[in-house]
Amino acid sequence: MTDTTSRQIATSAAIPLREERIGFLLVFLSALMWSFGGTIARFITVGDSWTVIFWRSAWAAVFLLCFMVWRDGWRGMLKSFRDMGLPGIAVGFCFAIASTSFVVALAYTTVANILLMQAGVPLLAALFAWALFREKVTVATWIAIVAVIAGVAIMVSESVDGAVSPIGDGLALLIAFMFSIATVITRRFSSVRMTPATCLGTILAAGFAASQASTFAVSVGDMGFLFVFGVVNLGLGLAFFATGARLIPAAIAALLGTFEPILGPIWVWLIHSEVPSGRTIVGGAVVVTALLVHIGLEFKRQARPQRAGVTGVPSPN
Known part of the structure; x- marks a missing residue:
């Protein structure tokens, strides 16, 4: 058993069952909020993607700042920014690039293509951790990583033969x-x-979007959707996740997170009749299946010490 697993089990043991259930609910709600992103974006009629990025990001920033002030107070909020250091800045840049690319990609490919590629993030992260820091990767994880790469390759193959824009797949x-x-x-x-x-x-x-946008003027209707896009989809989803993820095991948080790539394409299909291509469905199914199997094995591995006599640990169900 690794030190990380030991800490997770100790943390779980210290968390009351009621709080753990609240954690389950909050993380699920975060995935639910995030799954509406593509559907909300399809309602926005603004032609300039940079205008959409600006207003979505601005509304999300305002919400998150208010959330941190409410949770930690002004001093606590400022301290949290100071304490995150260079790693936090790096994560911020990664998120800025990802959230910007999401909005731009929507103009070139389907919501399903974008979200299903994101489903493989936990396994791709394991691959990068091995390549950069030589973190140990189990045989089961290697198999899952290969499956994710194969699934993504199936989805990307449409851009190779010209069926879809390579820009959309590249951004995804x-x-x-x-x-x-x-x-x-x-x-x-x-x-x-x-x-x-x-x-x-x-x-x-x-x-950055402010420096690229052709205009900041939008209709009242679009501003309403942009508010929801920024506050509900992005900001509230993050607030739910940040609050709930610390209350449940990492494997369960990852499992609940898969609801985003699963539900996202369904909402767009039901509301906007946007049907993903056959290759997107096949490739996405490979990615999601690999992730779910991997998470299930990881959860069983983390739960094994409980059967060996660890007491006072709430059931993960």
Whole structure:
């Protein structure tokens, strides 16, 4: 059993069952909020993606700043920004690039293509951690990584033969890459708090988009959708996750997170009749299956010490 697993089990043992259930709910709600991103974006009629990025990021930044002030107070908020250091800045840049690429990619490819590629982020992060820091990777994880790469290759193959824009698939891959790097940094520097780092990312994205946008003027209807896009989809989703993820095991948090790439394409299909291509469905199924199997094995591995006599640990169900 690794030191990380020991800490997770000790943490779980110290968390009351009621709080753990609240953690389950909050992390699920975060995935639910994030899954509406593509659907909300399809309602926005603004032609300039940079205008959308600016307003979405600005609204999210305002919400996250207010959330941190409410949670930690003014001094606590400022301290959290100071304490995140260079790792937090790096995570902020990764998030800024990923969130910006998401909005731009929506103009070139389907929501399903973007979200299903993101489903492989935990396994890609394991690959990067092995390549950069030589972290141990089990045989099961290697098999899952190969499956994810194969699934992504199936989805990307449409851009190779000209069926879809290579820009859309390229940006979707960039999003997955940035989130994977952010995950590795967060693992290596466990003191990095997600909320201020991500808030920094929204500020950076808004600042860069402001320099690129052709106009800031939008209709009242579009502003309403942009508010929801920034506050509910991005900001509230992050607040739910940041609050709930610390109350449950990492494997369960990752499992609940898979609801985003699963539900996201369904909402767009039901509301906007955006049907993913056959290759997207096949490749996405490979990616999601590999992730779910890997998470299930990881959860069983983490739970094994409980059967060996660890007492006082709430059931993960």
